[in-house]
Amino acid sequence: MNYRDAPRDLSDLKKRNLSVECPHCHLDIIAEPVTEPVSEIGGSYTYFVALCPHHRTYGRFCKPFFVVYQSLNDCITARYPIPSYDWTTYHQSIPDNIRKDYAESMRCLGAEAYKATVGLCRRVIEAICYDKLVAKIKGSKDRDVKLWALIDKLKEEGLITENLRATAHEIRHLGNYGAHFQDDELDEVSFSEAREIRDLTGHLLNELYITPFKTAEMRNKRQKKD
Numbered sequence: 001m002n003y004r005d006a007p008r009d010l011s012d013l014k015k016r017n018l019s020v021e022c023p024h025c026h027l028d029i030i031a032e033p034v035t036e037p038v039s040e041i042g043g044s045y046t047y048f049v050a051l052c053p054h055h056r057t058y059g060r061f062c063k064p065f066f067v068v069y070q071s072l073n074d075c076i077t078a079r080y081p082i083p084s085y086d087w088t089t090y091h092q093s094i095p096d097n098i099r100k101d102y103a104e105s106m107r108c109l110g111a112e113a114y115k116a117t118v119g120l121c122r123r124v125i126e127a128i129c130y131d132k133l134v135a136k137i138k139g140s141k142d143r144d145v146k147l148w149a150l151i152d153k154l155k156e157e158g159l160i161t162e163n164l165r166a167t168a169h170e171i172r173h174l175g176n177y178g179a180h181f182q183d184d185e186l187d188e189v190s191f192s193e194a195r196e197i198r199d200l201t202g203h204l205l206n207e208l209y210i211t212p213f214k215t216a217e218m219r220n221k222r223q224k225k226d
Contacts (some may be wrong), residue, residue: 006039006046006071013037020076022052023083024062029053031067044072077191082110093213094205098127105198114194121201122175125168132159147172167200
């Protein structure tokens with residue numbers, strides 16, 4: 001199948017990559033099309049109405065939402081209503097300032113502000129470094145510690161793996177293009193790049209905060225039973 005071609009009908013549309021975050025329950029889902037696709041003449045965009053597969057489960061009752069699908073990259077590029085990301089809904093183990101920045105990056109992605117998305121993700125990485133290395137930074141003679149050095153320090157202290165160090169550096173690199181003017185024609189950030197950086201940042205938050213928190217909770221419950 002040539003994914004550069006717009007989906008011809010509902011059956012064809014369901015074969016495409018319709019992964020997206022539900023604007024209502026915020027779960028990562030495969031959108032269920034409920035209307036025939038309407039495509040641009042000679043364009044790459046297709047429009048349809050979809051439902052979250054969980055719309056009648058778990059008491060969520062997610063409402064239908066409007067979807068913009070791009071056949072060129074075989075992905076959903078927008079959905080409406082644009083989700084309103086409340087930082088208080090993110091996991092309690094993540095510090096408030098980091099939750100606020102990450103929630104704002106999600107809103108920027110939904111508003112197609114891709115440079116702002118990656119710039120905020122870079123800010124999240126920097127905030128993580130300062131949170132995890134606060135004692136080391138306060139004791140440093142160099143008050144202007146570069147982000148690349150902070151990321152490497154996380155690895156040196158055993159707080160992240162080599163793979164996570166590489167992930168953090170990729171976020172830093174692309175975040176620089178979102179935050180600073182460039183003269184090398186690399187200052188444009190695409191939707192797919194912004195979405196990938198958003199997902200990688202979420203992965204880091206999960207590994208550094210949420211997973212350790214849940215593991216500690218499980219350990220405490222087990223020890224109480226022993």
